[in-house]
Amino acid sequence: MHALKMTYHVQCFMCAACKSPIRNQAFYMEEGEPYCERDYEKMFGTKCHGCDFKIDAGDRFLEALGYSWHDTCFVCAFCQINLEGKTLYSKKDKPLCKGHAFAPV
Ligand SMILES: [Zn+2]
Ligand SMILES: [Zn+2]
Ligand SMILES: [Zn+2]
Incomplete structure (x- = not known):
């Protein structure tokens, strides 16, 4: 998958907080790190x-x-x-x- 103009293995593109692969879930970027929706809400929402x-x-x-x-x-x-x-x-x-x-x- 492509994100941030870099290429990640699907299993390497993971939430910076819970380390679960984001795959095709919604995610948010914060300070250059991807976060799953749940953690993003928890930390920044x-x-x-x-x-x-x-x-x-x-x-x-x-x-x-x-x-x-x-x-x-x-x-x-x-x-x-x-x-x-x-x-x-x-x-x-x-x-x-x-x-x-x-x-x-
Ligand atoms: Zn997470
Ligand atoms: Zn009252
Ligand atoms: Zn309310």
Whole structure:
């Protein structure tokens, strides 16, 4: 197969992270190294901590509690009220609204 204008044996063209051959799977390049889709997402993709789906370019998102969130996913773990721009409390890594911050789990 041809990739990057170089020729690889199929079994030599492998993901730089998990070392599994990429063969005809989708792959992504990062700093000159190929990564399988799964590892690329894991290492370079931004995943929403609320819904666990990827945050696509163009999606509105915010960063809080050390994670990234779709703005629509950044809600209180109890009542689902949107917490964007509100006073934020958190328990473990879950965002909570003021009213539920001290509620027993
Ligand atoms: Zn991989
Ligand atoms: Zn989300
Ligand atoms: Zn709440």
